[in-house]
Amino acid sequence: MTTPRTTTTAERSDGEVVDALRAALSADRVHTDDLELALYGRDASLLRGDAVAVCFPCTTAEVQSCVRIARQFGRPFTVRGSGTGLAGGAVPLGRPVLIVTTKMQQLVEVDLEDRIAWVEPGMLNLDLTRALRRHGYHFAPDPSSQQSCSVGGNVANNSGGPHCLAYGVTSAHVVALEVVLPNGDVTVLGGLDAEPAGLDLRGAFVGSEGCFGITTRVAVRLTPDPPAVLTLLADFLDPLDAVAAVSAIVAAGVVPAAIEMMDQRITQAAEAFVHAGYPTDAGAILLVEVDGLPGGVDAERAIVERVCTDHGARTVRIAVDEAERMLLWKGRKTAFGAVARIRPNYYLHDTVVPRTRLLEVLSKVYEIADRHDLIVMNVFHAGDGNLHPLLVFDAREPGVLDRVHAAGEEIVRVSLEAGGVLSGEHGIGLEKKPFMGWQFTQQDLDAQARIREAFDPEGIANPEKLLPEGSRCGDIAHLDAAHRERLLASGVWV
Amino acid sequence: MLHVHDDDLASCVGCGLCLPHCPTFRITGEERYSPRGRIEAMRQVHIGAKPVEASFVDMMDTCVQCRGCETACPSGVPFGRLMEGTRSTLAGGAVPGYQPWWRRIGYRMLSAHRAVVVGSRLLAVGQRVRLVPSRRLGLPDRLPLRERPLEPSGSDVWLYTGCVMDAWQRDVHRAALRVLRAAGVGVSLPRPVRGGGCCGALATHAGLLDVARVQAEATMRAFPGDAPILVDSAGCGAQLKDLGHLLGTPEAERFAARVVDIDEWLARHVDRLAPLARHDRIRRRVAVQDPCHLRHVQKVHLSVRTLLAPFVDLVELDDDGLCCGAGGAYAVLQPELAGDIRERKVAAVGRSGVSLVASANPGCSLHLSAAGLDVCHPVQLVDEAIHGGRA
Ligand SMILES: Cc1cc2nc3c(=O)[nH]c(=O)nc-3n(C[C@H](O)[C@H](O)[C@H](O)COP(=O)(O)OP(=O)(O)OC[C@H]3O[C@@H](n4cnc5c(N)ncnc54)[C@H](O)[C@@H]3O)c2cc1C
Ligand code: SF4
Ligand code: SF4
Numbered sequence: 001m002t003t004p005r006t007t008t009t010a011e012r013s014d015g016e017v018v019d020a021l022r023a024a025l026s027a028d029r030v031h032t033d034d035l036e037l038a039l040y041g042r043d044a045s046l047l048r049g050d051a052v053a054v055c056f057p058c059t060t061a062e063v064q065s066c067v068r069i070a071r072q073f074g075r076p077f078t079v080r081g082s083g084t085g086l087a088g089g090a091v092p093l094g095r096p097v098l099i100v101t102t103k104m105q106q107l108v109e110v111d112l113e114d115r116i117a118w119v120e121p122g123m124l125n126l127d128l129t130r131a132l133r134r135h136g137y138h139f140a141p142d143p144s145s146q147q148s149c150s151v152g153g154n155v156a157n158n159s160g161g162p163h164c165l166a167y168g169v170t171s172a173h174v175v176a177l178e179v180v181l182p183n184g185d186v187t188v189l190g191g192l193d194a195e196p197a198g199l200d201l202r203g204a205f206v207g208s209e210g211c212f213g214i215t216t217r218v219a220v221r222l223t224p225d226p227p228a229v230l231t232l233l234a235d236f237l238d239p240l241d242a243v244a245a246v247s248a249i250v251a252a253g254v255v256p257a258a259i260e261m262m263d264q265r266i267t268q269a270a271e272a273f274v275h276a277g278y279p280t281d282a283g284a285i286l287l288v289e290v291d292g293l294p295g296g297v298d299a300e301r302a303i304v305e306r307v308c309t310d311h312g313a314r315t316v317r318i319a320v321d322e323a324e325r326m327l328l329w330k331g332r333k334t335a336f337g338a339v340a341r342i343r344p345n346y347y348l349h350d351t352v353v354p355r356t357r358l359l360e361v362l363s364k365v366y367e368i369a370d371r372h373d374l375i376v377m378n379v380f381h382a383g384d385g386n387l388h389p390l391l392v393f394d395a396r397e398p399g400v401l402d403r404v405h406a407a408g409e410e411i412v413r414v415s416l417e418a419g420g421v422l423s424g425e426h427g428i429g430l431e432k433k434p435f436m437g438w439q440f441t442q443q444d445l446d447a448q449a450r451i452r453e454a455f456d457p458e459g460i461a462n463p464e465k466l467l468p469e470g471s472r473c474g475d476i477a478h479l480d481a482a483h484r485e486r487l488l489a490s491g492v493w494v
Numbered sequence: 495m496l497h498v499h500d501d502d503l504a505s506c507v508g509c510g511l512c513l514p515h516c517p518t519f520r521i522t523g524e525e526r527y528s529p530r531g532r533i534e535a536m537r538q539v540h541i542g543a544k545p546v547e548a549s550f551v552d553m554m555d556t557c558v559q560c561r562g563c564e565t566a567c568p569s570g571v572p573f574g575r576l577m578e579g580t581r582s583t584l585a586g587g588a589v590p591g592y593q594p595w596w597r598r599i600g601y602r603m604l605s606a607h608r609a610v611v612v613g614s615r616l617l618a619v620g621q622r623v624r625l626v627p628s629r630r631l632g633l634p635d636r637l638p639l640r641e642r643p644l645e646p647s648g649s650d651v652w653l654y655t656g657c658v659m660d661a662w663q664r665d666v667h668r669a670a671l672r673v674l675r676a677a678g679v680g681v682s683l684p685r686p687v688r689g690g691g692c693c694g695a696l697a698t699h700a701g702l703l704d705v706a707r708v709q710a711e712a713t714m715r716a717f718p719g720d721a722p723i724l725v726d727s728a729g730c731g732a733q734l735k736d737l738g739h740l741l742g743t744p745e746a747e748r749f750a751a752r753v754v755d756i757d758e759w760l761a762r763h764v765d766r767l768a769p770l771a772r773h774d775r776i777r778r779r780v781a782v783q784d785p786c787h788l789r790h791v792q793k794v795h796l797s798v799r800t801l802l803a804p805f806v807d808l809v810e811l812d813d814d815g816l817c818c819g820a821g822g823a824y825a826v827l828q829p830e831l832a833g834d835i836r837e838r839k840v841a842a843v844g845r846s847g848v849s850l851v852a853s854a855n856p857g858c859s860l861h862l863s864a865a866g867l868d869v870c871h872p873v874q875l876v877d878e879a880i881h882g883g884r885a
Contacts, residue, residue: 102523340569344504
């Protein structure tokens with residue numbers, strides 16, 4: 001005999017939402033299986049949530065239906081691309097309808113005349129670049145996760161990558177966006193004109209982390225492939241010498257396409273995977289890329305070589321062919337993934353500090369990790385001072401998470417004190433939300449909250465992300481004392 | 495609890511860098527059909543947070559076991575080992591009827607070489623009288639009715655002949671023998687040992703490790719001595735190289751160390767072969783398809799290029815060596831996904847503009863031929879370059 005179960009209101013309305021979604025999409029593209037929902041609980045961060053259903057729309061109209069249904073049933077919605085985000089942006093909170101873009105991967109149109117391409121949001125960054133290769137172009141933002149992350153995710157996080165030093169981050173490479181707004185309407189932000197009239201809402205949407213709606217088509221700028229490229233690997237015994245060399249390269253008037261730094265631990269972990277011949281006894285290595293016309297490239301190579309040697313580089317290796325170049329980059333680009341060779345979990349911030357303070361902040365980062373008895377591995381975009389101190393640990397060790405968070409907080413604090421900013425490219429999501437108040441004044445936060453409200457007056461798009469509770473001026477006054485205390489305790493208003 | 499190591503499960507950091515290298519994720523875009531999702535599902539079941547239900551079984555069964563994710567994973571997650579352990583847990587009683595008796599018997603029967611040959615001949619007759627729907631069963635269009643026996647030529651090396659391959663693709667073995675003879679190498683054929691006709695790869699993939707172990711033991715007895723054992727099937731080669739792990743005995747370790755893929759072995763001796771090519775032949779353009787068990791498991795796929803370079807113009811496919819969907823018995827057990835995965839491969843071949851494909855694994859070549867591609871084994875190309883043959 002089966003035990004009779006009482007159906008709660010929540011369950012009934014779960015069922016109703018799901019039925020409506022299935023009717024709008026199709027039964028096989030709305031999933032509610034318990035185990036599957038657990039898989040969609042997380043992205044590449046440590047945070048977890050729980051969705052009511054996972055939807056796989058194939059068209060803008062279907063995305064629109066998902067949003068409308070969520071709204072109609074009073075549910076929030078969260079959009080997810082490839083789930084490689086490091087800040088918990090795609091983690092479903094408040095049992096939302098989770099809208100996944102992985103079945104929207106078409107390259108819709110390539111317009112060589114205007115040098116733009118329209119792509120669907122689920123298209124993978126590297127797939128796009130590969131598809132453009134035969135035309136002699138690429139998509140310039142190249143996050144280290146580029147083989148896996150989606151263009152929509154890049155837009156939402158305004159992602160950067162090694163080559164954004166010379167080319168700029170995603171925002172500089174997106175000219176227009178088709179967007180499904182939180183009220184279910186479809187609109188196009190930005191345009192193909194160089195100076196579109198009116199407010200730059202496209203600019204506001206890029207970096208909005210799924211809180212302003214869902215982009216369903218992206219017009220990206222095509223960047224011509226450089227005629228010549230050289231990649232150099234300089235190795236230093238002292239990481240601080242490497243940092244000094246970075247500043248000196250820029251001071252010498254060279255703006256390389258990329259300057260990346262990896263310290264000894266991360267170099268060793270990456271080498272164990274790629275076998276690129278990284279010097280594993282070096283204190284740090286720099287990967288420097290110069291590109292442009294062959295003559296210029298050669299001149300810049302000479303300068304970079306000289307500056308590195310002057311700053312104590314033991315050797316400067318130049319990749320002899322494309323295969324070697326790709327191998328050198330592969331180690332850098334898979335570095336985060338390789339950390340499990342040291343410990344199974346990682347936690348990182350991606351603060352940006354002025355290049356001139358890099359030395360000082362980096363030494364403090366090592367000191368902080370030591371003090372908390374943690375291993376820190378540094379791999380970062382040295383050219384623009386964008387740090388990625390990876391704290392690696394084994395979450396199964398009791399109490400370790402508290403130490404990790406404490407150390408993370410201190411790292412953020414020293415970065416901000418050095419005149420830095422909270423996030424270079426990974427986004428705020430959930431992970432860094434508590435620190436927003438450290439960087440922004442109440443007025444700043446209020447302004448941001450107002451923009452968000454303009455896009456999403458009902459607060460249903462990826463709620464609880466990006467802006468801390470109480471960002472609107474006056475919010476804090478409405479909070480009860482206990483809640484205010486909690487916020488203060490978690491550092492929101494420090 | 496699954497028969498997997500906690501540390502293996504913990505080594506996945508969830509970064510997602512493996513996603514585009516997984517054929518089933520590429521087709522579906524669904525986390526449940528991705529390496530990261532499968533590992534997370536294993537974790538949930540392993541720690542007891544979720545029960546073993548149909549959904550979990552589906553996630554595991556749809557994995558092609560191509561191990562593309564393993565090569566792509568910077569953290570070194572041993573996915574093959576995790577999947578093998580999980581399937582053996584399922585087959586070991588966690589899911590009643592997971593491997594029904596008739597399938598178990600089927601895997602066991604592969605060792606009985608006479609039976610395989612007779613069975614194949616029956617199928618061949620069935621095809622001739624149109625009783626057997628070849629395409630639907632993933633069979634070659636015209637199975638051989640009667641095959642001449644292979645002739646040994648000495649004792650420098652062994653040639654592993656296998657179960658189904660010997661029945662369906664003896665041509666490949668014959669080409670291998672001719673090429674080896676041309677290189678001045680004497681070849682022995684496996685001793686007839688009861689139950690020694692199958693390497694056990696299919697049983698291992700199905701989670702039937704007990705069946706696989708019996709097959710492995712018998713196989714080892716068919717190759718006495720120290721001579722190298724050359725294998726012209728990437729799937730069998732991968733399995734035989736792993737016998738040390740499967741059986742855990744010093745004899746198995748020693749045996750495994752003697753196993754070499756034939757392309758790998760011939761590539762080492764390519765200097766001896768290259769001068770034998772007939773210069774009146776026109777070089778052909780050939781696309782290389784890397785069998786996953788050569789590329790991701792044995793990791794010797796580059797030797798196919800070394801071997802073929804003197805004889806043909808090689809063309810690389812632009813799909814990063816993504817799996818073709820054959821996966822041993824996968825094409826039969828998951829025909830729909832296998833077909834969709836194959837479409838990507840067929841498209842990649844189409845983009846290359848080449849009509850002839852070289853594949854070092856019988857499963858891949860059957861699967862791809864069934865989609866209308868012209869596929870042959872690399873040693874067949876070398877044989878033709880040396881001895882003439884199809885032009
Ligand atoms: C190994 C590794 C290396 C990385 N390296 C870098 C790096 O070098 N630079 C860098 O910037 N980042 C890096 N990241 C972080 C991450 O890859 C990027 O943030 C990436 O852009 C996320 O894309 P995604 O498709 O995975 O998005 P998801 O993680 O799925 O989502 C990220 C955010 O975007 C929103 N979103 C997704 N699709 C849409 C859409 N269509 N419309 C609106 N919002 C949407 C989500 O709601 C969420 O808030 C790295 C991550 C990993 C794991
Ligand atoms: S299997 Fe490896 S590549 Fe894939 S998510 Fe896990 S750690 Fe990353
Ligand atoms: S073995 Fe192949 S099919 Fe299975 S999860 Fe890994 S990449 Fe995907």
